Amino acid sequence: MARHRDVRNMDYSDDYDGYDDVYGHSVDDDYYISPSNRQFLYNRELSQRSSEGDIKEEDESEAELADMDRAKLASCIDQIKQTIGNVNLSRNDLVNIIIQHNYDIQKCINTLLESTLQPAPVEKVNADIEPATKVISSTVKTVTNITKGFDLSRREPKPSHTPRSQSPASGKITPIDNPEDNKPAKQPDNKFDPLQLYRNERAQSKEHLYMVVIGHVDAGKSTLMGHLLCDLGQVNQKVLHKYEQESKKLGKQSFMYAWVLDETGEERNRGITMDVGRFQFETATKCVTLLDAPGHKDFIPNMIAGAGQADVALLAVDANRGEFEAGFDYGGQTREHALLVRSLGVSQLAVAVNKLDTVSWSRERFDEIVDKLKTFLKKVGFKESDVRFVPCSGLTGQNLTAGPTESELLEWYHGPCLLDIIDQFRSPERPVSKPFRLSINDIFKGTGTSFCVSGRVENGTLSVGDKILVCPSRESAVVKSLWIEEASKSVVFAGDQVTVALSGVEMQNVSVGNVLCDALRPVQVAMKFRARIVVFDVAVPITRGYSVVLHHQSLVEPVVVSRLISELNKSTGEVEKKHPRFLKKQASALVEIQASRPIALELYSECKELGRVMLRLGGVTIAAGVITQIVL
Structure with missing residues (x-):
């Protein structure tokens, strides 16, 4: 017991040099984290300054820290090592960076990564210096291919010519192998230009489009798309015959086309889509991946997951009297689905007025549905030029892949069929040059x-x-x-x-x-962020401390609206009222949201797909918005 110290009664505020392992002190304090020959070289200039007494001790800034700050410093250094490995900086420089950013690990990592990506300054070599013998320093490591990733423990991007080592004492560099005006080395073709690589890879193939099919339950979405796939030859006739016989036995012959997409036994027994069905087909200019989303209100989270993957949307509505109204009225999925896909960034929409054969291809009924939907979709945020309407029948296959043949429909409709409208969708711009x-x-x-x-x-x-x-x-x-x-x-x-x-x-x-x-440009991680939201129809106004469910892509997370910062003008976005007591329906506001654990997200200005959020409560979507600030 004599060898053990009474650490509980020690006074750490006193200056005491007797022990080398006081809390907060590391065995690495006197050494570089990533040692190199630079620390052992004699530097005449540094020696002269030291003799004049105007150079600081290397760990002077660290020595001035309190015990709690020393502990935080050690923790920061350990986490930085675990995340990005060793860095080519002295401990003193690393400590200064950590103190400068107030022990914020994320900001420190960003600063270190940015500094390592900056090219080293190259001084012009004097003309009278003889080119040196080619010597490749064993300490210089290169990354084999920047598009193939980065080695986190060594961060120099791969140059075309291996650089010479630099002398820290002289302040000059050894001439490079090809010293012609010290021009930067030419980058390998297609390896540093993701856009050019994308063009080369996809130039010979059709544009790829992801289309989600949405609408109220029993609007006939699966039947509509199943018949479309059968007409395009994507379904084997033997398989289709099997579905026809099995559906007859269950008394559900009209479901034979729906079973092309509804493959599980439970979906077929209940006659509804429960998960997102996937299928692929081609048009004249597009390769389309079909995402058949569930229409039942109990499976809205699955629908959101499917819509989050989509570039465009197809909204199916039932033309029957009372059926369209049920889906379009408050609480119906026609209205909610259209609102959700627009909140998820889908800007192009085709509306298939399905089952129009049940009302004798009535033009009046078609125009009535179009008028109601046009007004609503414009309020939601769809441009009139980005919305197309087409009359069709999923059960009979009328006006799906070819023009109409029914005389009652031919009397008044002379537009494109559903397949042509899908082919006319514009492919969105692909942000291939941004961080992965x-x-x-x-x-x-x-x-x-x-x-x-x-x-x-x-x-x-x-x-x-x-x-x-x-x-x-x-x-x-x-x-x-x-x-x-x-x-x-x-x-x-x-x-x-x-x-x-x-x-x-x-x-x-x-x-x-x-x-x-x-790995070099990671996504931001936080538990709190600010968002500009639009409140939908809510039974109870949103107040401070309001508990909701956050939908962020596939993430479903309980959160709290911790602050109501300001209420905004819907049109201009200007602040109308600071710190409102509550937010009622149709309000636009800036709020702060607090999660119970860290989540990965981005600002809407940096990444639109990861900058959108939706708030739901009790199975109803109550608000949607975009992330404007991440609070670290």
Whole structure:
């Protein structure tokens, strides 16, 4: 017991040099985190300054810290090492960066990563200096391919010519192999230009479009699209005959086309879509991935997950008297689905007025539905030029893949069929040049030791072999393989719905709603953010402390509206009232939202897909908005 100290009664406020392991002191204090030969070289200039007494001790700023700050400093350094590995900075420089950012780990990491990506200054070599013998420094490491990821422990981007080591004492550099005007090395073709790589990869293929089919329950969405796929030859006739016989036995012969997309036994028995069905077909200029979303109000979260992957939407409405009104009135899914897809960023919409054969192809009924929907969709935010209406019948197949043949319809409709309208959708711009982001919507076990995640690439590109981060946990992982619709790919781009096999991370550490991101430019992680929202029809006004469910891509998280910052003008966005007591329906406001755990998100200005949020309560969507500020 004599060897043990009485640490409980020690007074850490006293200056005491007798012990080297006082709390907050590390054995690394006197050494560089990433040692190099620079610390052992004699520097005449530094020696002269030291003799004059005007140079600070290396750890002087650290020595002035209080014990609590020392503990926070040590914790920051450990977390920085775990996240990005060793950095080529002295401990003193690292400490200064941490203190400068007030121990904010995320800001420190961003500063360190930005500093390592800046090219080193190159001084012009004197003309009378003889070119040196080619010597490649063993300490200089390069990344093999910037588009293939980065090694987190060594952060120099790969140059075309290996640079010479720089002498810290002289302040000059050894001439490079090709000293012609010290021009920067030419970048390899297509490796530093994601946009050019995208054009080269996709130039010979049709534009890919993701289309979600939405609408009120029993509007005939699955039957409509199932018949469309059958007419396009995407369904084997033997399979279709089997569905016809099985549906007859159950007394549901009209469901034979719906079973093309509704594949589970429970969906077929209940006669409703419960999960997002997927199928692929082609038009004249597009390759379309169909996302058949559920219409029942109990499965709105599944519908949101499907709509979050979509570029465009097809809204199916029932032309029968009373059926359209039931879906369009308050509480109906026609109204809510249209509102949700617009809040998720879908700007192009086709409206299929289905089952018009049941009202004898009445033009008056068609015009009545169009007039009501036009007014509503304009209020929601759709431009009139981005909305198209088409009369059709999913059961008979009228006006789906070819022009109408019914004489009653031919009397007044001379427009395009449904397939032509889908082909006329504009493909959205793909942000392939932005930092990589992928929102995970499914996780499953793959072959071998790896496991797979699936989701939509929101921004950037991803290649096999890339090193990425899983946020908000910031777990590091490596991409083993990539697939799109079961076809193996070496690189994928923004807008693709992909399956990614990961290694280097445990499956239990990855969850639906997590975000895969660029290791050097990670997504932001926070528990609090500010959002500009629009309140929908709410029974009870939103007040401070209001508990709601946040939908952010595939993430479903309970949150609290912690502050009502200001109420805004709907048209101009100007502040009308500061710190309102409550928010009533149709109000526009700036609010602060507090989550119970960290979540990965982005500002709307940086990444629109990860900057949108929706608030739901009691199975009803009460507000939607965009993230304007992340509070760290």
